[in-house]
Amino acid sequence: MPMRSALVLPRRHVAHSVRRAYAVRPAPPPRRKPALAPQPIDPAYAVGESTPAEAPAPPRSTFAPWILGALSAGIGFYTLQLYLAASKACLNPHIAELTAQKDVAERYDYTAASFDSEVGFSELLMGVNGLRKKLARKCHGDVLEVSCGTGRNLGYYDIEGAKAKVESLAFIDLSPQMVDVCRQKWAALFGSEKAKQRLHPELKVRFMTGSALGNMPLAPRGKKYDTILQTMGLCSTASPTELLENMARHLDMSNPDARILLLEHGRSYMPWLNKVLDNSAQKHAELHGCWFNREIGELVEAAAKKSGLEVVNERRHHLGTTWVFELKPAQATVKKAKGEVPVVASEQADLKQSAGWLAKLGWS
Numbered sequence: 001m002p003m004r005s006a007l008v009l010p011r012r013h014v015a016h017s018v019r020r021a022y023a024v025r026p027a028p029p030p031r032r033k034p035a036l037a038p039q040p041i042d043p044a045y046a047v048g049e050s051t052p053a054e055a056p057a058p059p060r061s062t063f064a065p066w067i068l069g070a071l072s073a074g075i076g077f078y079t080l081q082l083y084l085a086a087s088k089a090c091l092n093p094h095i096a097e098l099t100a101q102k103d104v105a106e107r108y109d110y111t112a113a114s115f116d117s118e119v120g121f122s123e124l125l126m127g128v129n130g131l132r133k134k135l136a137r138k139c140h141g142d143v144l145e146v147s148c149g150t151g152r153n154l155g156y157y158d159i160e161g162a163k164a165k166v167e168s169l170a171f172i173d174l175s176p177q178m179v180d181v182c183r184q185k186w187a188a189l190f191g192s193e194k195a196k197q198r199l200h201p202e203l204k205v206r207f208m209t210g211s212a213l214g215n216m217p218l219a220p221r222g223k224k225y226d227t228i229l230q231t232m233g234l235c236s237t238a239s240p241t242e243l244l245e246n247m248a249r250h251l252d253m254s255n256p257d258a259r260i261l262l263l264e265h266g267r268s269y270m271p272w273l274n275k276v277l278d279n280s281a282q283k284h285a286e287l288h289g290c291w292f293n294r295e296i297g298e299l300v301e302a303a304a305k306k307s308g309l310e311v312v313n314e315r316r317h318h319l320g321t322t323w324v325f326e327l328k329p330a331q332a333t334v335k336k337a338k339g340e341v342p343v344v345a346s347e348q349a350d351l352k353q354s355a356g357w358l359a360k361l362g363w364s
Helices: 002-022 064-087 105-111 115-126 128-136 176-190 193-198 240-249 271-288 296-307 331-338 343-361
Strands: 141-146 166-173 204-209 227-231 259-265 309-317 322-329
Touching: 105 115, 105 176, 105 271, 115 128, 115 176, 128 227, 128 259, 128 322, 166 176, 176 193, 176 204, 240 259, 240 296, 259 296, 296 309, 296 322, 322 331
Parallel strands: 141 166, 141 227, 166 204, 227 259
Antiparallel strands: 259 322, 309 322
16 A cells, blocks of 8 residues: 555656646746836926926928928929020020010910919919009009909909098900909909998999000099009010000199009019020910010110109019019109190200200300
8 A cells, every 4th residue: 555655646746747847838927127216396397297308209200301302303303494494595586576576465365264373373472462462552543454454453452441542443454354354353352242331432443345555444533544553564565665655645644643553574684584584485475475575674764754754663573573663754744734834845944954054155
């Protein structure tokens, strides 16, 4: 009996050892990190709020490098195109002369519906809308807008309230499609009863289709206009000087406060940029209906001299390609219009004044 027990015990011990060896052992528990020492409380922060050291860092944007890369590539491509256009010889060296530029005004009949979407973003980016607003806010009295187009100046006139400076508005353009868009835009802006109540109580508005090179209707009270505004019009007519002279004929020359306001685009004061304009002028005119490489300053000066106007203000923007003019009747012109000085007497006085002290001795 004792011998049997002695034999059985070692056998059971061996079997138990084998089972333990082949049994799946659980993974040891993770080692606990030693507890950190308590941090002192910052009195600047309330209890329960996280300190700046504990605030998680904001995740980094993964799109920023791609956006910057796309912008850099676009600017580089645009710069390369400018360089190629500036370095290329102009195929027509006379392309800036009026005699070499065909009439493209009819192009607006086909682009009226899409005109605002074509120029809207570029004008917003270049700040042209701000220039439009500054000129429109200067308009007063009876106002005539020549080459009104789709009415891109409509929202800028001082026409609201009893103290509004504008008493009447007349819009004229050669393109009936453009005038139609202008009329629709006016209805959208001021057609509701609520909007009409904000307008000047005696404001009169007219939309006319016709050429600004001929006789245009007078103001509602049968008088000439106190302000004539034109934006981007001298570039689209075949006779820019004659157009400006006709605008002067419809201006109240007896009013020293009368104004002709112009916003135009033309040649730059940078020779390399003028080469770019000349090289692309033909294609731009056929596509958009305007010649943007004209010497606007010379055209305005020539028309002002013939019409008895003087330039009150002249500014240029965007490397000189955007022109802003403010013209008024010269003092001698105002006197002639009022009948204070006969035209012949005024011309003789001008000749004597130009002759100097010799004229006092009877010498010419």
